[in-house]
Amino acid sequence: MAGDRTDEWSWIKDSSGWIPPVIDTSRPSVARMYDFYLGGKDHFAVDRDAAEQVMRGFPDVAEAARANREFLVRSVRAMAGDGIDQFLDLGTGIPTPPNTHEAARQIHPGASIAYVDNDPVVMVHNRALLASDDQTVTVMHDLRDPATVLADPMIRSVIDFGRPVGLLMIAVLHFVDVVSAPMITSRYYRELAPGSQVAISVGVRDGIDPEIVAAGEKVYAKSNAPAFLRSVVQVGELLDGVEPVAPGLEDIYRSDQVHIVGVRATRA
Numbered sequence: 441m442a443g444d445r446t447d448e449w450s451w452i453k454d455s456s457g458w459i460p461p462v463i464d465t466s467r468p469s470v471a472r473m474y475d476f477y478l479g480g481k482d483h484f485a486v487d488r489d490a491a492e493q494v495m496r497g498f499p500d501v502a503e504a505a506r507a508n509r510e511f512l513v514r515s516v517r518a519m520a521g522d523g524i525d526q527f528l529d530l531g532t533g534i535p536t537p538p539n540t541h542e543a544a545r546q547i548h549p550g551a552s553i554a555y556v557d558n559d560p561v562v563m564v565h566n567r568a569l570l571a572s573d574d575q576t577v578t579v580m581h582d583l584r585d586p587a588t589v590l591a592d593p594m595i596r597s598v599i600d601f602g603r604p605v606g607l608l609m610i611a612v613l614h615f616v617d618v619v620s621a622p623m624i625t626s627r628y629y630r631e632l633a634p635g636s637q638v639a640i641s642v643g644v645r646d647g648i649d650p651e652i653v654a655a656g657e658k659v660y661a662k663s664n665a666p667a668f669l670r671s672v673v674q675v676g677e678l679l680d681g682v683e684p685v686a687p688g689l690e691d692i693y694r695s696d697q698v699h700i701v702g703v704r705a706t707r708a
């Protein structure tokens with residue numbers, strides 16, 4: 441069962457009963473900008489303006505977003521093919537089919553999924569999508585607080601950390617500063633049972649003109665989640681505690697303007 445959803449609003453609370461603020465349409469949201477890149481409908485003028493500014497500087501950002509989404513689906517299918525039937529998806533994003541639960545259930549029809557995001561729009565849309573699904577929960581947390589995420593009773597109502605879990609951090613760790621991120625990822629890894637798997641994708645600065653990097657970071661600095669484009673070497677720091685599986689760290693998308701790398705790894 442999906443936790444103690446005792447009243448009609450409990451879906452939008454975290455486990456402490458906190459109700460998120462009214463949706464902020466005064467500054468761009470990275471979830472809503474990404475939805476715009478992917479051709480979705482869930483964005484406001486402020487998001488479109490910021491996204492169009494990014495697309496003027498980086499005309500292939502939408503193509504890169506689609507390639508990233510394909511990596512997500514590929515990773516979930518590979519994990520499910522290896523027997524994993526429960527997934528913790530951190531930095532979920534606004535629903536875009538096929539979503540994690542849909543990709544997983546093509547292989548394990550009973551798969552359970554905990555979606556975590558800190559954007560209220562993601563909560564609203566996931567709730568609408570998954571209203572009658574007892575094996576899926578969506579909770580609002582900041583993934584930079586792993587202790588709170590991992591203790592959440594709604595997450596624990598669908599994820600058994602004594603069994604292998606598929607942990608997804610797709611296109612979200614570039615919103616976490618370079619120094620803190622490795623401590624955060626390794627805290628999540630420590631919770632995972634042997635046989636668990638992790639998939640990460642992240643935007644990197646390697647091969648991109650520093651002025652282009654700075655221009656992109658400048659637009660995101662005005663959003664709800666400033667971006668930090670790290671180096672490929674720094675991505676390696678996010679893998680402390682897990683073992684990459686072939687082909688290891690790969691380019692998911694690479695052009696003169698956008699470079700996204702991804703990796704799937706196992707918890708021994």
Ligand SMILES: C[S@@+](CC[C@H](N)C(=O)[O-])C[C@H]1O[C@@H](n2cnc3c(N)ncnc32)[C@H](O)[C@@H]1O
Pocket residue numbers: 470471474508509512530531532533534556557558559562581582583584609610611612615665
């Ligand atoms: C670019 S989207 C990626 C969505 C999805 N993972 C994908 O790859 O298609 C990044 C998502 O991470 C969420 N996010 C950013 N910072 C976060 C944080 N500190 N905690 C939780 N979610 C966060 C955003 O709200 C957004 O929905």
